[in-house]
Amino acid sequence: MRGVLAACLLSLLPGSVAAQQDSIPHSLSGQPGDPARGRAIVANRTVGLCLLCHSGPIPEERFQGNLAPSLEGAGLRSTPGQLRLRLVDARRLNPDTIMPPYYRTEGLTRVARNFQDKTILSAQQIEDVVAYLATLKD
């Protein structure tokens, strides 16, 4: 009984999100994501940081990066589970990726004091971004 409880608690921690092959099928927060909130996170250069590297269909943000593929069509190319895994830790798909691990704190060195042991986004923020990306179908 204790073991089961411990396992359940553990599964809530960022380090132990269950990943199957190339996808994390279940919501990290247990709640569905909100695409409008997700869009705001992606657009915000100090929260999502996405547009530093990516471009995307967010015309009001003028300066978008080109270090990474456009987010346009992300919801066509990947399932929500695949998008979730990319956000949680893109190193699982490509160990050399420069895409930051948004929901993992291990394997990092010299993290700034104010960010130590914190994930870049929270579980619910990841869900919101996944919900937004899933709407990008063209």
Place this chain on the structure above:
Amino acid sequence: MIRLRLAVALAGVFCASLAVAQATDPRRSGYLEMGPALQKMQDDDTANPAMLFVQAGAATWAEKVGTAGKSCADCHGDAAVSMRGVAARYPAVTPPLDRPVDLGRRINLCRTTHQQAPALEAEGNDLLALSAFVTLQSRGLPIAPPEDSKLAAMQAQGADLYKRRQGQLNLSCASCHDDNAGRKLAGATIPQAHPTGYPIYRLEWQALGSLKRRLRNCLVGMRAEPWEEGAAEYLALEAYLMDRARGMPLDAPGVRP
């Protein structure tokens, strides 16, 4: 006449090979990533805001200070002669120490030992201005770090740090400046990170700033913990970056967005 023609022909060949060497060198100063307006601001000494600091530095150069009552000029004479090429080879090993120091530290060693005056505040305007004045005397000269085993060890340490991933975003310097130089990070073109223009006047800072300050900005961007003031890591990175830019002309004092 024939001799003249030969000389012209030889000069032609020489210039052509120099142009080829430059055309095949893939290294680019951050100057080239700026728009024409900022390039013009850097090129025009009457418009480059860093030149105001250079003027202040020139005054400090001539000022008698400390219990020794000596100015820099009292020992070194005309900076245009004595300081020519100096900034192009720092960090370097210098007496009385037996390890590499950066130019600012070298200046402060003169303050404390030869002038018997208190060291200028690290990163403070007085030291930056004096450094800019000294660096100006190397403008256009190729970066030329000396061959020295202690410096080599430091360059190697810097090369290692440069490739190491760090911070919450898990990026290395190389992730941006080797693998993605020339691309756009949001609105900014990522430069190749050559330290050719330091100290720089950065519009975002509204101030003259050191290479160290630039490195701290990058560390903050990576969400990595900046090393503490005076840490050996900054010196190692600077030594590595200067070695990586060996042969490139100094274009300090630079202007950056």
